[in-house]
Amino acid sequence: MGLMSESDVPDPGQTPASDKPTRAAAPTPASSPANLAAAADGARSADPRSFGRVDDDGTVYVRTDDGERAVGQVPDATPEEALTFFTRRFDALALEVQLLSTRVGNGTVGPDEARKSASALRKSIAEANAVGDLAALSRRLESLTPVLEEAQAKRREEKARSIAEAKQAKEKMVAEAEKLAAGNDWRGGVNRFRALLDEWRALPRIDKATDDELWHRFSSARSSYTKRRKAQFSQQAKQxxxxxxxxxxxxxxxxxxxxxxxxxxxxxxxxxxxxxxxxxxxxxxxxxxxxxxxxxxxxxxxxxxxxxxxxKQNEEFLTNQKAKEELLATYEPKVRPEEDLSGSRAAFREFLERWSEIGKVPREAIRPLDQRVKAMERSLSSVEQAEWKRTDPEARARAEDTAAKLRNQIEELEAKASKAEARGDASAAKKARESAETYRTWLEQAEKAVRDFSA
Structure with missing residues (x-):
């Protein structure tokens, strides 16, 4: 309930028309006589005359520790009605004191606001045009003073603790901000700075000097980070x-x-x-x-x-591999120089001619196939060497004959390749030249044999 204004309190000797009991507004539930009387909590006597009286001219007086003073008149009312009217005003004041006491007790009003309310009530009680135990009501109001002082002290302690916590939190935030400013977290850092700024704004201010210093450090760290981040992204954009x-x-x-x-x-x-x-x-x-x-x-x-x-090549190479394997399987049994050197030599030459006509094979098949060919060649060469040692002129002649035949074969293959190229058959030309290369390898071996005989 709010305090009564000075306009609500009639000056002594005045008789406002609105003060007539028969014309007064109906009281609200909170200000009903029963509630007001309960709120007075014994501050007024059950007998209004114990704190007031009505003079013969209708003036109502209230008795205080300093003596009597006039509080007003109620026209066309009996003395009892006049006293009742002004005791209700006292009950209203008592209710305000009770409400303030309750709010102070349950902590729904701050010490500063409660002090202001108590000061206003103190003035209202001193000047009240009401009948009741105003002195007791004043004492009850004054009893709130130590409670308010205790609440004020507690509030100061809480404020000091809050400020200390805010200072500690801000120092921690400044340290984190400075660490972020020195780091390179260009994406997470900017979000963290936003969160820190929101947290900073939510904290209470501390003493100005410390708050300004911490804010300067925080703001400088934030500015440094922003500047470095912009430079980083500028460099990154250039790169x-x-x-x-x-x-x-x-x-x-x-x-x-x-x-x-x-x-x-x-x-x-x-x-x-x-x-x-x-x-x-x-x-x-x-x-x-x-x-x-x-x-x-x-x-x-x-x-x-x-x-x-x-x-496509691999398919062709696999076909060539199969053909060479079949050729080896056919001629390996025929090359038995220990049994028939001449027949083995003829079979091997025939083998080489047919071998050279077959194209390339897969890379992984080259070595196994070459090893089988070399095995045939070694077996033939071993027997031939023994034969050459036994019949040098004939061996030399055969070597020279072999070299000559190989040369002729190479010339024929080169001519064949040239003719194929002339008619546009690149595949035939390619095969002929590959065969010629094979014969050149064998020619080198044959010529080496001739040189060996010469030596």
């Missing part, structure tokens, strides 16, 4: 723009290699381009994925074509 230029050049080079059929060197060139791509670093985010998609598509085009060709 990414340079990376974009490098990658666009790489793509242009890759496009020139996409249709190449020089599989080995071109595959190596693509590996080098990939190394340069990785070394270039990321381009701007909005273009990096698009650049990679273009570069990857070019690589896929080349390697897809290469793999298709290799698959």
């Amino acid at each position: 990414r723009a340079e990376a974009q230029t490098v990658k666009e050049r790489i793509i242009a080079e890759a496009e020139g290699l996409a249709t190449s059929t020089d599989w080995g060197p071109t595959a190596g060139a693509f590996r080098e381009l990939m190394n340069r791509w990785k070394a270039a670093g990321p381009a701007p985010r909005e273009v990096d994925d698009k650049l990679w998609a273009r570069f990857r598509g070019i690589q896929d085009q080349f390697f897809g074509a290469r793999n298709a060709e290799l698959d």
Whole structure:
């Protein structure tokens, strides 16, 4: 309930029309006589005359420790009604004191606000145009003073503790801010600074000097971080723009290699381009994925074509491998120089002619096949060496004859290759030249044998 204003209290000797009991507004439940009387809590006597009286002219007086004083008149009212009217005003004051006491007790009003209310009530009681034990009501109001002083002391302690906690929290936040400012967490750091700033604003202020110093450190750390972050992203943007230029050049080079059929060197060139791509670093985010998609598509085009060709070659090589294995299986039993040197030699020459007509085989099959051919060659060579030692002229003649035949065969194959090229048959020309290379290898061995005889 609020305090009564001075306009609510009639001056002594005045008789406001609104003070007539018959015209007064109906009391609210909170200010009903029963509630007001209960709120007075014994502050007024059950007999109004014990604290007031009505003079013959209708003036109502209240008795105080300093004597009597007039509080007003109630026209057209009996003395009892006049006293009752002014005791109700006392009950209203008593209710305000009771409400203030209750709020102070349950902590719903702060010490400063309670002091202001008590001061206003103190003045109202001293000047009240009411009938009741005003002295007791004043004493009851004054009894709140030590309670308020205790609450004020507690409030000061809480404030001091809150300020100390706020200072500690701000010092911790400043330390974290300075650590963030010295670090390189450019993405998480900015979010953390926002959170720290919100936390800072939620904390109470501490003493101005300390608060200003801590805020200066926090603000400086935040500014330093922001400046370094902007510089970092500026440098990063520059580097990414340079990376974009490098990658666009790489793509242009890759496009020139996409249709190449020089599989080995071109595959190596693509590996080098990939190394340069990785070394270039990321381009701007909005273009990096698009650049990679273009570069990857070019690589896929080349390697897809290469793999298709290799698959085709591998199928051909597997067929050649099978043919050579069958040829070996046919001629290995025929090359028995210990039993028939001449027949074995003829069989081996025939074998070599047919062998040279077969193309390449898979890489993993080359060594096993060559080992079987060399085994036949070694067995024949071993017996021939023994025979040459036994019949040198004939052996030399045979060696010379073999070398001559090999030369003739090479010449025939070269001529065959030239004719094939002339008519546009690249495959036949390729096979003829590969066979010629094989015969050259054998020619070197034959010529070495001739030289050995000469030695």
